[in-house]
Amino acid sequence: MDKETVIFSKALADETRQRILKLICCRWLAVNEIVAELNLTQPTISHHLALLREAGLVLIRQEGKFTYYTLNQAHLVSCCGRLLINFAPQSEISTLVQNHLDTSTSPKEP
Amino acid sequence: MDKETVIFSKALADETRQRILKLICCRWLAVNEIVAELNLTQPTISHHLALLREAGLVLIRQEGKFTYYTLNQAHLVSCCGRLLINFAPQSEISTLVQNHLDTSTSPKEP
DNA sequence: AGATTATATAGATTACCGTCTATTTGTCAA
Protein backbone atom coordinates (compact mmCIF):
# COMPACT_ATOMS: atom_id res chain seq x y z
CA MET A 1 0.00 0.00 0.00
CA ASP A 2 1.28 3.41 -0.97
CA LYS A 3 1.20 5.23 2.36
CA GLU A 4 2.69 8.42 0.94
CA THR A 5 -0.33 9.13 -1.23
CA VAL A 6 -2.59 8.75 1.80
CA ILE A 7 -0.51 11.20 3.85
CA PHE A 8 -0.50 13.58 0.89
CA SER A 9 -4.27 13.38 0.41
CA LYS A 10 -4.94 13.90 4.11
CA ALA A 11 -2.77 17.01 4.08
CA LEU A 12 -4.83 18.44 1.22
CA ALA A 13 -8.17 17.31 2.61
CA ASP A 14 -9.04 20.59 4.27
CA GLU A 15 -10.14 23.86 2.76
CA THR A 16 -8.05 25.98 5.11
CA ARG A 17 -4.88 24.11 4.19
CA GLN A 18 -5.59 24.45 0.49
CA ARG A 19 -6.10 28.18 0.97
CA ILE A 20 -2.76 28.36 2.78
CA LEU A 21 -1.04 26.42 0.00
CA LYS A 22 -2.55 28.71 -2.58
CA LEU A 23 -1.23 31.74 -0.71
CA ILE A 24 2.32 30.41 -0.43
CA CYS A 25 2.32 28.78 -3.82
CA CYS A 26 4.94 30.86 -5.57
CA ARG A 27 6.29 33.07 -2.81
CA TRP A 28 7.59 33.09 0.72
CA LEU A 29 5.18 34.37 3.37
CA ALA A 30 5.67 34.81 7.10
CA VAL A 31 3.13 33.24 9.44
CA ASN A 32 1.63 36.58 10.43
CA GLU A 33 1.10 37.44 6.77
CA ILE A 34 -0.81 34.21 6.26
CA VAL A 35 -2.83 34.91 9.41
CA ALA A 36 -3.69 38.36 8.04
CA GLU A 37 -5.10 36.82 4.85
CA LEU A 38 -7.26 34.13 6.43
CA ASN A 39 -9.91 34.71 9.05
CA LEU A 40 -8.43 32.42 11.66
CA THR A 41 -6.30 32.71 14.78
CA GLN A 42 -2.52 32.45 14.70
CA PRO A 43 -2.38 29.11 16.59
CA THR A 44 -4.81 27.59 14.10
CA ILE A 45 -2.60 28.62 11.22
CA SER A 46 0.49 27.32 13.00
CA HIS A 47 -1.30 24.02 13.54
CA HIS A 48 -2.07 23.66 9.84
CA LEU A 49 1.46 24.68 8.87
CA ALA A 50 2.80 21.96 11.16
CA LEU A 51 0.65 19.37 9.39
CA LEU A 52 1.81 20.59 5.99
CA ARG A 53 5.41 20.47 7.20
CA GLU A 54 5.03 16.85 8.37
CA ALA A 55 3.63 15.99 4.96
CA GLY A 56 6.67 17.55 3.30
CA LEU A 57 4.51 20.04 1.46
CA VAL A 58 6.21 23.23 2.65
CA LEU A 59 9.71 24.62 2.75
CA ILE A 60 10.71 26.74 5.73
CA ARG A 61 13.16 29.58 6.12
CA GLN A 62 13.93 31.28 9.43
CA GLU A 63 14.89 34.93 9.35
CA GLY A 64 15.21 36.76 12.63
CA LYS A 65 11.95 36.43 14.46
CA PHE A 66 10.07 35.66 11.28
CA THR A 67 9.44 32.21 9.86
CA TYR A 68 8.78 32.09 6.14
CA TYR A 69 6.90 29.30 4.42
CA THR A 70 6.55 28.39 0.79
CA LEU A 71 4.92 25.53 -1.05
CA ASN A 72 7.24 22.65 -1.95
CA GLN A 73 6.19 22.29 -5.58
CA ALA A 74 8.55 19.41 -6.29
CA HIS A 75 6.99 17.25 -3.61
CA LEU A 76 3.49 18.12 -4.71
CA VAL A 77 4.34 17.16 -8.29
CA SER A 78 5.83 13.89 -7.11
CA CYS A 79 2.74 12.99 -5.07
CA CYS A 80 0.28 13.92 -7.82
CA GLY A 81 2.39 11.84 -10.14
CA ARG A 82 2.16 8.84 -7.88
CA LEU A 83 -1.60 9.23 -7.68
CA LEU A 84 -1.82 9.26 -11.46
CA ILE A 85 0.47 6.27 -11.86
CA ASN A 86 -1.35 4.30 -9.16
CA PHE A 87 -4.90 5.09 -10.12
CA ALA A 88 -4.89 6.09 -13.78
CA PRO A 89 -2.22 3.86 -15.30
CA GLN A 90 -4.15 3.59 -18.55
CA SER A 91 -4.33 7.33 -19.04
CA GLU A 92 -2.08 8.98 -21.55
CA ILE A 93 -1.03 11.52 -18.94
CA SER A 94 0.41 8.80 -16.73
CA THR A 95 3.12 7.92 -19.19
CA LEU A 96 3.94 11.60 -19.58
CA VAL A 97 4.22 11.91 -15.81
CA GLN A 98 6.18 8.70 -15.54
CA ASN A 99 8.76 9.98 -18.01
CA HIS A 100 8.85 13.37 -16.36
CA LEU A 101 9.47 11.94 -12.89
CA ASP A 102 12.13 9.58 -14.22
CA THR A 103 14.09 12.32 -15.96
CA SER A 104 13.64 14.96 -13.31
CA THR A 105 14.88 12.76 -10.45
CA SER A 106 17.84 11.17 -12.23
CA PRO A 107 21.06 13.13 -12.84
CA LYS A 108 21.44 15.04 -16.08
CA GLU A 109 23.09 13.37 -19.04
CA PRO A 110 26.58 14.70 -19.79
CA MET B 1 -11.59 28.72 -3.99
CA ASP B 2 -11.46 25.47 -5.92
CA LYS B 3 -13.93 23.35 -3.99
CA GLU B 4 -13.58 20.39 -6.34
CA THR B 5 -9.97 19.74 -5.34
CA VAL B 6 -10.99 19.73 -1.68
CA ILE B 7 -13.75 17.20 -2.30
CA PHE B 8 -11.32 15.12 -4.32
CA SER B 9 -8.65 15.19 -1.63
CA LYS B 10 -11.13 14.30 1.09
CA ALA B 11 -12.28 11.30 -0.93
CA LEU B 12 -8.71 10.04 -1.19
CA ALA B 13 -7.81 10.87 2.40
CA ASP B 14 -8.42 7.40 3.78
CA GLU B 15 -6.42 4.22 3.40
CA THR B 16 -9.47 2.01 2.97
CA ARG B 17 -10.78 4.14 0.12
CA GLN B 18 -7.41 4.11 -1.62
CA ARG B 19 -7.34 0.32 -1.30
CA ILE B 20 -10.80 0.15 -2.85
CA LEU B 21 -9.75 2.42 -5.71
CA LYS B 22 -6.69 0.29 -6.30
CA LEU B 23 -8.88 -2.82 -6.51
CA ILE B 24 -11.31 -1.32 -9.00
CA CYS B 25 -8.71 0.63 -10.90
CA CYS B 26 -8.86 -1.19 -14.23
CA ARG B 27 -11.78 -3.55 -13.83
CA TRP B 28 -15.38 -3.81 -12.71
CA LEU B 29 -15.94 -5.43 -9.30
CA ALA B 30 -19.18 -6.17 -7.47
CA VAL B 31 -19.52 -4.95 -3.89
CA ASN B 32 -19.29 -8.45 -2.45
CA GLU B 33 -16.04 -9.03 -4.33
CA ILE B 34 -14.57 -5.88 -2.82
CA VAL B 35 -15.77 -6.95 0.61
CA ALA B 36 -14.06 -10.31 0.12
CA GLU B 37 -10.73 -8.60 -0.58
CA LEU B 38 -10.73 -6.18 2.33
CA ASN B 39 -11.15 -7.16 5.94
CA LEU B 40 -14.21 -5.01 6.58
CA THR B 41 -17.97 -5.44 6.75
CA GLN B 42 -20.24 -4.93 3.76
CA PRO B 43 -21.90 -1.77 5.15
CA THR B 44 -18.49 -0.22 5.72
CA ILE B 45 -17.54 -0.85 2.10
CA SER B 46 -20.89 0.48 0.90
CA HIS B 47 -20.33 3.60 2.97
CA HIS B 48 -16.96 4.25 1.36
CA LEU B 49 -18.32 3.52 -2.10
CA ALA B 50 -21.04 6.09 -1.49
CA LEU B 51 -18.42 8.70 -0.63
CA LEU B 52 -16.43 7.84 -3.73
CA ARG B 53 -19.59 8.05 -5.81
CA GLU B 54 -20.41 11.52 -4.44
CA ALA B 55 -16.90 12.61 -5.35
CA GLY B 56 -17.42 11.36 -8.89
CA LEU B 57 -14.54 8.93 -8.58
CA VAL B 58 -16.41 5.76 -9.50
CA LEU B 59 -18.62 4.53 -12.32
CA ILE B 60 -21.49 2.23 -11.48
CA ARG B 61 -23.22 -0.50 -13.45
CA GLN B 62 -26.23 -2.42 -12.19
CA GLU B 63 -26.63 -6.00 -13.34
CA GLY B 64 -29.34 -8.09 -11.77
CA LYS B 65 -28.78 -8.10 -8.08
CA PHE B 66 -25.14 -7.17 -8.45
CA THR B 67 -23.74 -3.65 -8.49
CA TYR B 68 -20.42 -3.23 -10.22
CA TYR B 69 -18.01 -0.41 -9.54
CA THR B 70 -14.97 0.80 -11.40
CA LEU B 71 -12.62 3.71 -10.95
CA ASN B 72 -13.44 6.78 -13.05
CA GLN B 73 -9.96 7.40 -14.37
CA ALA B 74 -10.95 10.43 -16.39
CA HIS B 75 -12.20 12.26 -13.34
CA LEU B 76 -9.14 11.33 -11.33
CA VAL B 77 -6.89 12.65 -14.08
CA SER B 78 -8.89 15.87 -14.21
CA CYS B 79 -8.64 16.42 -10.46
CA CYS B 80 -4.93 15.63 -10.28
CA GLY B 81 -4.48 18.02 -13.16
CA ARG B 82 -6.28 20.78 -11.31
CA LEU B 83 -4.10 20.19 -8.25
CA LEU B 84 -1.00 20.52 -10.38
CA ILE B 85 -2.23 23.62 -12.15
CA ASN B 86 -3.35 25.24 -8.89
CA PHE B 87 -0.37 24.40 -6.76
CA ALA B 88 2.56 23.76 -9.08
CA PRO B 89 2.00 26.24 -11.91
CA GLN B 90 5.74 26.75 -12.34
CA SER B 91 6.42 23.07 -12.83
CA GLU B 92 7.10 21.75 -16.29
CA ILE B 93 4.55 19.02 -15.76
CA SER B 94 1.77 21.56 -15.30
CA THR B 95 2.03 22.80 -18.87
CA LEU B 96 2.00 19.21 -20.09
CA VAL B 97 -1.14 18.55 -18.05
CA GLN B 98 -2.70 21.80 -19.15
CA ASN B 99 -2.26 20.88 -22.80
CA HIS B 100 -3.47 17.35 -22.18
CA LEU B 101 -6.65 18.48 -20.43
CA ASP B 102 -7.34 21.07 -23.13
CA THR B 103 -7.04 18.60 -25.97
CA SER B 104 -8.72 15.69 -24.25
CA THR B 105 -11.84 17.64 -23.26
CA SER B 106 -12.39 19.50 -26.52
CA PRO B 107 -13.93 17.72 -29.52
CA LYS B 108 -11.67 16.01 -32.02
CA GLU B 109 -10.49 17.92 -35.06
CA PRO B 110 -12.10 16.72 -38.30
C1' DA C 1 17.19 44.13 31.61
C1' DG C 2 12.53 44.79 30.39
C1' DA C 3 8.97 45.38 26.87
C1' DT C 4 7.24 43.98 22.52
C1' DT C 5 6.45 41.07 18.75
C1' DA C 6 6.52 36.40 16.20
C1' DT C 7 5.69 31.73 16.43
C1' DA C 8 4.97 27.30 18.63
C1' DT C 9 2.84 24.37 22.03
C1' DA C 10 -0.71 22.74 25.49
C1' DG C 11 -5.20 21.80 26.65
C1' DA C 12 -10.23 22.08 26.02
C1' DT C 13 -14.25 21.80 23.18
C1' DT C 14 -16.93 20.64 19.37
C1' DA C 15 -17.79 18.48 15.08
C1' DC C 16 -16.77 15.08 11.91
C1' DC C 17 -15.43 10.39 10.38
C1' DG C 18 -14.69 5.26 10.21
C1' DT C 19 -16.53 1.25 11.73
C1' DC C 20 -19.86 -1.75 13.58
C1' DT C 21 -24.74 -4.11 14.21
C1' DA C 22 -29.36 -4.12 12.82
C1' DT C 23 -32.65 -3.28 9.39
C1' DT C 24 -34.55 -2.18 4.84
C1' DT C 25 -34.83 -2.51 -0.08
C1' DG C 26 -34.43 -4.89 -4.24
C1' DT C 27 -33.61 -9.02 -7.25
C1' DC C 28 -33.65 -13.67 -8.47
C1' DA C 29 -34.96 -18.68 -8.16
C1' DA C 30 -37.78 -22.39 -6.66
Place this chain on the structure above:
DNA sequence: TTGACAAATAGACGGTAATCTATATAATCT
Protein backbone atom coordinates in the same frame (compact mmCIF):
# COMPACT_ATOMS: atom_id res chain seq x y z
C1' DT D 1 -45.27 -16.19 -3.27
C1' DT D 2 -41.75 -17.37 -0.33
C1' DG D 3 -36.88 -17.84 0.68
C1' DA D 4 -32.21 -16.46 -0.19
C1' DC D 5 -28.87 -13.33 -1.37
C1' DA D 6 -26.87 -8.43 -2.73
C1' DA D 7 -26.52 -3.89 -1.50
C1' DA D 8 -27.99 0.36 0.78
C1' DT D 9 -29.47 2.85 4.81
C1' DA D 10 -30.07 3.99 9.86
C1' DG D 11 -28.24 4.52 14.21
C1' DA D 12 -24.63 4.00 17.76
C1' DC D 13 -19.95 4.46 19.36
C1' DG D 14 -15.11 5.57 19.66
C1' DG D 15 -11.45 8.08 17.69
C1' DT D 16 -9.65 11.89 15.17
C1' DA D 17 -9.31 16.53 13.77
C1' DA D 18 -10.33 21.72 13.48
C1' DT D 19 -10.66 25.52 16.17
C1' DC D 20 -10.21 28.34 20.17
C1' DT D 21 -7.91 30.47 24.62
C1' DA D 22 -3.97 30.54 27.36
C1' DT D 23 0.81 30.02 27.81
C1' DA D 24 5.67 29.22 26.57
C1' DT D 25 9.70 30.24 23.76
C1' DA D 26 12.53 33.08 21.14
C1' DA D 27 14.14 37.17 18.83
C1' DT D 28 14.27 42.28 18.59
C1' DC D 29 14.22 46.95 20.27
C1' DT D 30 14.63 50.70 23.75
